[in-house]
Amino acid sequence: xxxxxxxxxxxxxxxxxxxxxxxxxxxxxxxxxxxxxxxxxxxxxxxxxxxxxxxxxxxxxxxxxxxxxxxxxxxxxxxxxxxxxxxxxxxxxxxxxxxxxxxxxxxxxxxxxxxxxxxxxxxxxxxxxxxxxxxxxxxxxxxxxxxxxxxxxxxxxxxxxxxxxxxxxxxxxxxxxxxxxxxxxxxxxxxxxxxxxxxxxxxxxxxxxxxxxxxxxxxxxxxxxxxxxxxxxxxxxxxxxxxxxxxxxxxxxxxxxxxxx
Amino acid sequence: xxxxxxxxxxxxxxxxxxxxxxxxxxxxxxxxxxxxxxxxxxxxxxxxxxxxxxxxxxxxxxxxxxxxxxxxxxxxxxxxxxxxxxxxxxxxxxxxxxxxxxxxxxxxxxxxxxxxxxxxxxxxxxxxxxxxxxxxxxxxxxxxxxxxxxxxxxxxxxxxxxxxxxxxxxxxxxxxxxxxxxxxxxxxxxxxxxxxxxxxxxxxxxxxxxxxxxxxxxxxxxxxxxxxxxxxxxxxxxxxxxxxxxxxxxxxxxxxxxxxxxxxxxxxxxxxxxxxxxxxxxxxxxxxxxxxxxxxxxxxxxxxxxxxxxxxxxxxxxxxxxxxxxxxxxxxxxxxxxxxxxxxxxxxxxxxxxxxxxxxxxxxxxxxxxxxxxxxxxxxxxxxxxxxxxxxxxxxxxxxxxxxxxxx
Numbered sequence: 027x028x029x030x031x032x033x034x035x036x037x038x039x040x041x042x043x044x045x046x047x048x049x050x051x052x053x054x055x056x057x058x059x060x061x062x063x064x065x066x067x068x069x070x071x072x073x074x075x076x077x078x079x080x081x082x083x084x085x086x087x088x089x090x091x092x093x094x095x096x097x098x099x100x101x102x103x104x105x106x107x108x109x110x111x112x113x114x115x116x117x118x119x120x121x122x123x124x125x126x127x128x129x130x131x132x133x134x135x136x137x138x139x140x141x142x143x144x145x146x147x148x149x150x151x152x153x154x155x156x157x158x159x160x161x162x163x164x165x166x167x168x169x170x171x172x173x174x175x176x177x178x179x180x181x182x183x184x185x186x187x188x189x190x191x192x193x194x195x196x197x198x199x200x201x202x203x204x205x206x207x208x209x210x211x212x213x214x215x216x217x218x219x220x221x222x223x224x225x226x227x228x229x230x231x232x233x234x235x236x237x238x239x240x241x242x243x244x245x246x247x248x249x250x251x252x253x254x255x256x257x258x259x260x261x262x263x264x265x266x267x268x269x270x271x272x273x274x275x276x277x278x279x280x281x282x283x284x285x286x287x
Numbered sequence: 288x289x290x291x292x293x294x295x296x297x298x299x300x301x302x303x304x305x306x307x308x309x310x311x312x313x314x315x316x317x318x319x320x321x322x323x324x325x326x327x328x329x330x331x332x333x334x335x336x337x338x339x340x341x342x343x344x345x346x347x348x349x350x351x352x353x354x355x356x357x358x359x360x361x362x363x364x365x366x367x368x369x370x371x372x373x374x375x376x377x378x379x380x381x382x383x384x385x386x387x388x389x390x391x392x393x394x395x396x397x398x399x400x401x402x403x404x405x406x407x408x409x410x411x412x413x414x415x416x417x418x419x420x421x422x423x424x425x426x427x428x429x430x431x432x433x434x435x436x437x438x439x440x441x442x443x444x445x446x447x448x449x450x451x452x453x454x455x456x457x458x459x460x461x462x463x464x465x466x467x468x469x470x471x472x473x474x475x476x477x478x479x480x481x482x483x484x485x486x487x488x489x490x491x492x493x494x495x496x497x498x499x500x501x502x503x504x505x506x507x508x509x510x511x512x513x514x515x516x517x518x519x520x521x522x523x524x525x526x527x528x529x530x531x532x533x534x535x536x537x538x539x540x541x542x543x544x545x546x547x548x549x550x551x552x553x554x555x556x557x558x559x560x561x562x563x564x565x566x567x568x569x570x571x572x573x574x575x576x577x578x579x580x581x582x583x584x585x586x587x588x589x590x591x592x593x594x595x596x597x598x599x600x601x602x603x604x605x606x607x608x609x610x611x612x613x614x615x616x617x618x619x620x621x622x623x624x625x626x627x628x629x630x631x632x633x634x635x636x637x638x639x640x641x642x643x644x645x646x647x648x649x650x651x652x653x654x655x656x657x658x659x660x661x662x663x664x665x666x667x668x669x670x671x672x673x674x675x676x677x678x679x680x681x682x683x684x685x686x687x688x689x690x691x692x693x694x695x
Binding site for chain 1 (some may be wrong): 333346347348351354372373374376390392393396401460498539551571572573574576577578579582583593594595597598599600603608609610611614615616630662664665666667
């Protein structure tokens, strides 16, 4: 990190639920270690201290959903040495990117009494669609261990390593019985990136893909398998159309299934 | 326990295929019999000797391997059905303990655990200290009910981890202390093909005790002196000729019921000369590259080494974890580019290693015919169908140049 004192850490939020920041605030003892290792200069949810930068490490949660966020994210990039996006919103557009599959104006008119007051972009998108991002941490929310591990690696001056293997790899390591093979549950584990600790299969639930696509996922084949398990093509596609539907890989697979806008 | 040396003789044949020996003609060691209470005493005796007893148990709708305290933890009257991408349990009309084919787990989960710390590094007072010590004493496992395929898999992993000039110390420590109470298979699954790989259903080597479950109890064959002691402690009596005949019949019937009989003759050469076969591309369209096949394979040993540091920078840890040749990331080499970028090349690598280059590397094929990779494939891909397709289309060439590279 930069010479002199402790590295300066900033945490920002765009369109999001704050759940990823909470992973940091809930880190208990590790948070104390972190506060000792870095100088937290901007973190509105934790402190009223706010410095303009520059920052050595910046964490951003949330998607780019409004014109002002678009400006903000560009400013943040300029003030940041390492820009790390955290969570499904910041890395793929999040659940709010479901509007990208519809007519945003029509949705606004259906929901708000005065939609003309809204200052909203047509689409909800990942931060990396707009500025260079140095590291993307997936998940809804981001995994605390992965977040702290990445920060620890950056502080140690090494490249953080995030496995790109599918959830199945972790599911099998932990010895969970496969919900798809044993119970015929349509599970996104084979195409979803690990990092969550196979949390849903641990409780006998199918993965719903909140960590987004694994590396080179074969989504088309999985959707074919869902059809064998009794899902209609539309039901199978809906499994993908959830939290990370706007990730490039899932988006491409969904475009095969539904006509493009 | 089984002496390690006996498990990895240099001159062992390149195939396990061997005719079943008639027990009656074997030496002077009497065959024993245990009723259910005696078998319970045997489990207790293993625990008394300090073993962590590992056996089949029901969890999450599947028979897995885990710590068992006694008879009550073993499945009772449960059978299993297996198909490509399909597994289910069913109620039997008896109370057999080993009445089902193996589930996803094998001894690999314990002898080569999915995640293991290799070293910790700390710097108290600024001085770097590396501690390679494992977490306490290595566990001494007693495996109960491993089938013949899984015993052979242990012998194969011995070659992998201990066979060369570099011995894997953590594996060796666990392997050295292990006790094997094996079970001759009486209820194979529908994806099993051990009679074709020559690895079952009879347990031939590598056990302390091998039992065959029949009505009323277990017929037990002694493999080692410790096995005999444990049987004595459990009060196992000498088996009657009828009991021995019943046990032989049960395993022979199991062998007859295994109706998957792939033609594996010369399969290694077939695979080697079909690196450019279009079948690989066709399979890759279905293959999810999820690595489930490699995780459940009792011989697959690929792993990754991962370093992590604490936030304070005062402690770091090096660990290894199961990895898979199906992962694109796993094929990255120095410089960062993958050597097997396509799913087809990774599938080909796995199958060709398993049936061809494994033999060149370790002297035996890497497949024990347990069928797990078929059952636990979420896409329902059947390796025997893939092998048959390659053989049927032997010599077909893909026009795509990228597949013309050698696989060795």
